Amino acid sequence: MNARQILEDAGVRPSVQRLAVMDYLATHKTHPTVDEIYSALAPSIPTLSKTTVYNTLKLFVENGVTQMLTIDEQNSRYDADVSPHAHFLCSKCGKVYDLQFVDFANTLPEEIDGHAIKEVYQFFKGICSCCAEK
Amino acid sequence: MNARQILEDAGVRPSVQRLAVMDYLATHKTHPTVDEIYSALAPSIPTLSKTTVYNTLKLFVENGVTQMLTIDEQNSRYDADVSPHAHFLCSKCGKVYDLQFVDFANTLPEEIDGHAIKEVYQFFKGICSCCAEK
DNA sequence: ATTCATTTTTGTAATCATTTCAATTTTGTT
DNA sequence: AACAAAATTGAAATGATTACAAAAATGAAT
Numbered sequence: 001m002n003a004r005q006i007l008e009d010a011g012v013r014p015s016v017q018r019l020a021v022m023d024y025l026a027t028h029k030t031h032p033t034v035d036e037i038y039s040a041l042a043p044s045i046p047t048l049s050k051t052t053v054y055n056t057l058k059l060f061v062e063n064g065v066t067q068m069l070t071i072d073e074q075n076s077r078y079d080a081d082v083s084p085h086a087h088f089l090c091s092k093c094g095k096v097y098d099l100q101f102v103d104f105a106n107t108l109p110e111e112i113d114g115h116a117i118k119e120v121y122q123f124f125k126g127i128c129s130c131c132a133e134k
Numbered sequence: 135m136n137a138r139q140i141l142e143d144a145g146v147r148p149s150v151q152r153l154a155v156m157d158y159l160a161t162h163k164t165h166p167t168v169d170e171i172y173s174a175l176a177p178s179i180p181t182l183s184k185t186t187v188y189n190t191l192k193l194f195v196e197n198g199v200t201q202m203l204t205i206d207e208q209n210s211r212y213d214a215d216v217s218p219h220a221h222f223l224c225s226k227c228g229k230v231y232d233l234q235f236v237d238f239a240n241t242l243p244e245e246i247d248g249h250a251i252k253e254v255y256q257f258f259k260g261i262c263s264c265c266a267e268k
Numbered sequence: 269a270t271t272c273a274t275t276t277t278t279g280t281a282a283t284c285a286t287t288t289c290a291a292t293t294t295t296g297t298t
Numbered sequence: 299a300a301c302a303a304a305a306t307t308g309a310a311a312t313g314a315t316t317a318c319a320a321a322a323a324t325g326a327a328t
Binding site: 112 | 202222253
């Protein structure tokens with residue numbers, strides 16, 4: 001599904017900037033920060049403002065087409081894959097990897113201890129296989 | 135186990151400030167922010183500096199006697215309970231609750247996809263039972 | 269097409285959590 | 299008591315994020 005489709009389905013007006021951000025997220029599954037997104041898009045959209053990237057991502061999160069990851073203390077990271085999956089942050093290289101949800105992939109509870117659950121995040125931290133080899 | 139014991143076992147020198155922070159964490163399982171800890175302790179330790187609270191918590195995390203939670207985007211929160219357990223953040227009242235780890239409590243993998251796992255965080259967000267009643 | 273209202277984008281300035289850093293104080297050892 | 303090392307402190311810097319108001323773009327109605 002392309003960026004325009006995703007936005008239209010969510011009822012988000014597909015402006016040039018929004019399409020660019022969604023397209024970037026959809027094609028770069030690296031869980032980029034605001035800065036990374038801004039730096040990547042600024043050359044092709046010279047008038048782009050970092051505020052717009054912030055606004056856009058906030059809108060995406062509100063409309064459920066993107067999730068914000070707080071796995072990294074320094075920067076928020078964003079992921080257009082909103083299906084349930086876990087994340088791994090390498091403490092050495094800082095890369096964030098996608099992982100399958102551990103154990104309860106198909107049995108996500110709607111409630112725990114009487115608390116209604118809307119969002120679930122599973123974060124792992126350690127050294128990635130790539131960094132371990134060295 | 136009291137605060138002094140915890141610090142001594144971890145090889146952390148038990149200064150007045152460190153004892154106060156650890157004692158606060160051990161007796162207030164509310165996952166407080168730096169500000170909350172500082173505000174709570176400042177009256178009884180008039181010379182206390184917020185920097186000291188930051189330094190102390192960093193030291194605690196490095197020595198494995200406290201974990202930092204990034205469940206709340208705005209502030210880091212701290213928990214002296216380092217046993218594996220999950221957290222629930224209420225989007226309405228902002229409180230963070232302890233939960234039991236879902237499903238893999240006793241089967242925490244040491245490695246996933248070749249990545250060596252050092253830390254695991256499981257965050258849930260939604261509306262807590264308390265807020266739902268109203 | 270033109271007007272007008274609404275929405276979106278933009279840049280600047282403000283906010284606020286966290287870090288840096290150097291000076292001071294405290295602590296432990298001789 | 300004297301000294302070195304460690305801990306604390308406060309002020310200033312950093313840096314991500316937000317607030318805000320002006321400018322630009324869009325869409326609907328005429």
